[in-house]
Amino acid sequence: MFLYLTAGTSDFMEMLQKKYDKENMIVLYSGDQSLLMHHTDGKTKFATPHSFSIVDSKGEFTDRGFFTVTYVDIFDDRAAIFEERLKSKDFGFLKEPGFIAYKLLKPIKATTFAIIIQWSGPDSYYAWKMSDAYKHDFDFMPENIAVDHLPTTLSVAPYTKEYMTTPSDNDDTEKN
Known part of the structure; x- marks a missing residue:
């Protein structure tokens, strides 16, 4: 996939989503910018997408909720190590109230992995982010690193973008 x-x-x-209404697409809103996800086992309808293979997955995305997309740029020669480490990790967020789905995305022609997690709402996400489980689950994030330099697998500091599935609820969803 x-x-x-x-x-x-x-x-x-929204126009693209309506045009390809038979495709599995979800529009995610964050301020002035939106993200359109296309989940398929074939080719995309997008002209210039960021393309990923799904290498780990729990649950299925729905068209309602709160999404976080964490981008992690990995040195080319460390990508396999990072992927295997995350695939074998016992994530605490899987047991958190409000967790819906998770996908670990490996870039097809780039070096930036994406981790997408869907929550029932922002409160569930923020409760997890304030927990020890977050420190364990996302130990590669700058706020969870005990030293002043990035791990040797990362080329730049990872970051997370927040999205809602309805445009009216996105006023304060972008917090980096």
Whole structure:
């Protein structure tokens, strides 16, 4: 399975979703920018997507909820190590109230992995983010690293973007 991401204005992303209504696409809203996810076992309809293979997955995304997308840029020669480490990890968020689904995405022609987690709402995400489980689950994030330098697998500091599935609920969803 593959997951493709493309970004643009809400109007344009909604137009693409309507145009390809038979495809599995979800529009995610965050301020002025929106993200359109296309989940398929074939080719995408997007002209210039960020293309990923799904290498680990728990649950299935729904078209309602709160999404976080964590981008982790890995040195090419360390990608397999990072992927295996995450695939073998016993994630605490899987047991958190409000958790819906998770996908670990390996880039097809790039070096930036994406970790997408869907929650029932932002409160569930923030409760997990304040927990010890977050420190264990996302020990590669800058706020969870005990030293002043990145692990040797990372080329730049990872970051997370937050999204809602409804445009009216996205006023404060972008917190990096």
